[in-house]
Amino acid sequence: MNTHAAVRELVDRQAIADLIHAYCRHFDQNEPEQVAALFTDDAVVDYGPEAATIVGSASVAATIAVGLEQTFAATSHHVSNIQLDFDGPDRATGVTYLYAWHRYRDGSPDGGRRGQ
Amino acid sequence: MNTHAAVRELVDRQAIADLIHAYCRHFDQNEPEQVAALFTDDAVVDYGPEAATIVGSASVAATIAVGLEQTFAATSHHVSNIQLDFDGPDRATGVTYLYAWHRYRDGSPDGGRRGQ
Amino acid sequence: MNTHAAVRELVDRQAIADLIHAYCRHFDQNEPEQVAALFTDDAVVDYGPEAATIVGSASVAATIAVGLEQTFAATSHHVSNIQLDFDGPDRATGVTYLYAWHRYRDGSPDGGRRGQ
Numbered sequence: 449m450n451t452h453a454a455v456r457e458l459v460d461r462q463a464i465a466d467l468i469h470a471y472c473r474h475f476d477q478n479e480p481e482q483v484a485a486l487f488t489d490d491a492v493v494d495y496g497p498e499a500a501t502i503v504g505s506a507s508v509a510a511t512i513a514v515g516l517e518q519t520f521a522a523t524s525h526h527v528s529n530i531q532l533d534f535d536g537p538d539r540a541t542g543v544t545y546l547y548a549w550h551r552y553r554d555g556s557p558d559g560g561r562r563g564q
Numbered sequence: 565m566n567t568h569a570a571v572r573e574l575v576d577r578q579a580i581a582d583l584i585h586a587y588c589r590h591f592d593q594n595e596p597e598q599v600a601a602l603f604t605d606d607a608v609v610d611y612g613p614e615a616a617t618i619v620g621s622a623s624v625a626a627t628i629a630v631g632l633e634q635t636f637a638a639t640s641h642h643v644s645n646i647q648l649d650f651d652g653p654d655r656a657t658g659v660t661y662l663y664a665w666h667r668y669r670d671g672s673p674d675g676g677r678r679g680q
Numbered sequence: 681m682n683t684h685a686a687v688r689e690l691v692d693r694q695a696i697a698d699l700i701h702a703y704c705r706h707f708d709q710n711e712p713e714q715v716a717a718l719f720t721d722d723a724v725v726d727y728g729p730e731a732a733t734i735v736g737s738a739s740v741a742a743t744i745a746v747g748l749e750q751t752f753a754a755t756s757h758h759v760s761n762i763q764l765d766f767d768g769p770d771r772a773t774g775v776t777y778l779y780a781w782h783r784y785r786d787g788s789p790d791g792g793r794r795g796q
Contacts, residue, residue, distance in 0.1 A: 451687050455567050458574055458690055469645045473659070476680070524678040526644045526661050528758045529701045543705070545758050547663070547779070549678050562756040562781050564708070571683050574690055585761045589775070592796070640794040642760045642777050663779070665794050 457534060465530055468544060472525035478516050484509030522551040529564075573650060581646055584660060588641035594632050600625030612679075638667040645680075689766060697762055700776060704757035710748050716741030754783040761796075 467486060474482040487493070487505040494501050502511050529545035543564055550559040583602060590598040603609070603621040610617045618627050645661035659680050666675045699718060706714040719725070719737040726733050734743050761777035775796055782791040 449684075449688060449691065451684055452565075452567055454687050454691050455570050455574075456565060458687075458694065459565065459570050461694070462574065462577070466647065469647045472645055472661075473647065473680075524661065524680075526642075526663055526678070526758075528644050528760050529704055531698065531701045531705065545704075545756065547758055562758070564705075564756075568681075568683055571686050571690075572681060575681065575686050578690065578693070582763065585763045588761055588777070589763065589796075640777065640796075642758075642779055642794070644760050 453537070456537065460534075460540070461530075461532055464532060464540065464542065468527055468530065472527060475512065475516075476523050476525055480509050480513040480516060483512050519553060520550055521553045524549040569653070572653065576650075576656070577646075577648055580648060580656065580658065584643055584646065588643060591628065591632075592639050592641055596625050596629040596632060599628050635669060636666055637669045640665040685769070688769065692766075692772070693762075693764055696764060696772065696774065700759055700762065704759060707744065707748075708755050708757055712741050712745040712748060715744050751785060752782055753785045756781040 471483060471486055474480075474486070484505040487508050489504050489506075491505060491508070492501060492503055493508055493511075502508055526547040526549075527544050528547070530542065531544065532540050532542040534540045546561075546563050548561045548563075550561070552559070587599060587602055590596075590602070600621040603624050605620050605622075607621060607624070608617060608619055609624055609627075618624055642663040642665075643660050644663070646658065647660065648656050648658040650656045662677075662679050664677045664679075666677070668675070703715060703718055706712075706718070716737040719740050721736050721738075723737060723740070724733060724735050725740055725743075734740055758779040758781075759776050760779070762774065763776065764772050764774040766772045778793075778795050780793045780795075782793070784791070
């Protein structure tokens with residue numbers, strides 16, 4: 449085992465987990481600007497087939513602000529099963545699981561969504 | 565990167581996660597004395613506006629024992645999103661997410677609570 | 681602190697977490713062969729009092745394939761509270777929490793199970 453390389457990867461894993469958790473916490477605290485600040489200018493965000501693809505941190509902020517103002521009264525994003533693959537020291541891809549609880553402004557019953 | 569300092573922080577992070585998980589597991593196994601043993605004598609526990617603030621491990625044990633005897637028939641505390649900030653090598657603050665499932669002794673429907 | 685030993689344990693913890701998450705992901709992606717490949721030939725799998733004990737990766741594959749074909753239309757296995765105890769450098773025991781969401785082929789309401 450190369451101790452230095454192993455520690456670097458562990459530290460990088462922690463930094464990625466911290467980034468994912470910061471997204472959740474700022475979203476759940478109703479802080480769209482702080483959510484957007486986590487994304488690069490060329491980031492691509494795809495919330496699935498029901499929503500348009502979002503490109504760049506400015507668009508992320510605007511989209512999430514609309515969601516928080518118009519749709520969600522409260523949210524809680526619980527992340528688990530963080531799975532990361534490192535392609536060399538400076539690039540990683542990953543999948544995480546999410547349980548998202550939503551309370552809606554329009555009075556719909558609280559919703560729970562599970563996804564990867 | 566200072567490898568030794570990085571490893572120390574990673575080991576400390578693991579120890580804090582282990583402590584949080586031990587709280588959950590002893591609670592869910594109905595072991596109030598073991599829950600209390602995780603707290604220092606000057607620990608302050610605040611379960612929110614519905615409950616009085618608890619100070620010290622002896623009070624923690626008594627309070628949890630009452631809850632387990634009178635209120636909860638079974639519980640399951642699922643922790644995620646552990647977020648820790650280190651202020652120097654010997655002090656950290658943090659927030660975690662919790663999904664708590666409760667079965668009640670009085671026959672109320674099972675409850676699920678989400679919180680930070 | 682022995683830095684090398686500490687790093688080795690952290691790397692081992694990560695590998696065990698990755699293994700647990702691979703089980704969940706292959707199961708939830710309906711890939712029974714890949715689930716089974718995670719188990720050794722002498723692995724013993726006990727899903728609790730309602731199911732027969734399974735021994736060996738080939739039996740795991742067969743059992744899970746039947747479950748995915750006949751019982752489950754979709755599943756999502758969310759792991760948390762991974763608690764590991766190391767008995768020397770080459771052996772560990774552990775407990776994790778699981779929230780499993782199930783959609784059934786027979787049209788029963790979606791189910792959520794919590795366990796350790």
